[in-house]
Amino acid sequence: MRSPQRERLAPDQVEVVPATGRFDDVARIVGPSVPGGSACWCLSHRLRSAELKGPDGEDRREEVMRGLCAGPVPPGFLAYVDGELAGWVGAAPRSSMSYVASSSKLVRAHDDEAWVVICLRILPAFRRRGLTRLLLEGVVDAARRAGADAVEAYPVDPEGGRVDQSMAYVGLVGWFEDAGFARVLRTEATSARLPRWLVRREL
Template sequence: MTATAFTIRPATSERFDDVATILGPRNPDSAVCWCLTYRLPSQQNRALSARERAQTARELCARPIPPGILAYDGGTVVGWCGVAPRAELHAFTHGRTIPHVDDLPVWAVWCFRVRGGHRGRGVAQALLEGAVEHARGHGAPAVEGYPVDNGDRKVDTTMAYVGTRGMFEHAGFTKAADTTSTLNRFPRVLMRLPLR
């Protein structure tokens, strides 16, 4: 368990303002990811305007299975984690760099975002543990992640959004496969945690 207690909540439509705090830009006309890059086909993703991205994220938060979870320190939102059935994520169902280990309908954890001023306090670890519980609560048979295998080398903050192998190992995940994906010159590995 994490050293600091953070409250983890699903990113539902009632919490969309908090999703926007973590994922959205200060200027609503700036195009940022909104955690859609892995979810949508690249052509569709590129075609969205900045405001359409926000609206797409809002619509995802209104679905029965929200697109991720949020971490709170008291009443302050401090982090985001994208977690959903892998089948909903275009990059992982159609891409060639992250393999399919088997036909199990796994859930995927693909993105962490920790608010500035709150890094280095265990927020990402708490989010990963919360993502596992969120997936378990929705009946997932297993959860996968695709972190960088950085050893003890430092990962650039902007490229750490996929997590690190050590972080996933700390949460009980084990390496299930190599990938051909790299990020910030680090190889990414497929980590899996069975839930049944």
């Protein structure tokens, strides 16, 4: 039995804002589910491993994300529905993401100033209501205002299959195509054993 259709969100119900100064809300979505637990903090596809460890090898992801949320370049954007925290998109200029910029698998097709989307997370109560597209539009608007040439991402193509929600954080190609992105090339990178595509929206 299929779940009932959820009501689509209207744009005026949703506010998409930079994560600057909003570390606590970022932590609610990408931080550990229990105090003291482990979490990727939306950093594993953003920065190289050495940048996430302290001098003694200790994990400093929380500290790094806290710093990014206090810095001049936000690490992403948060969505609020009628004032309630609903979703997150990790996105920033490629030049600020050392992992993406140096990866041999997350290749680029253009040598220009692009922003990159690396993570999408929607809280359960707000899924399948059109929020992903509104988050992506928020990134596009911010990138355009910053003078970027394009927004890119590396989502997976499930090729007719299903992707577990916990593994869909890199996004699905269809989500990006619905938001005006076009496939550029299939990369050698994979996620959940599925191929990742470079997709791009010109600005």
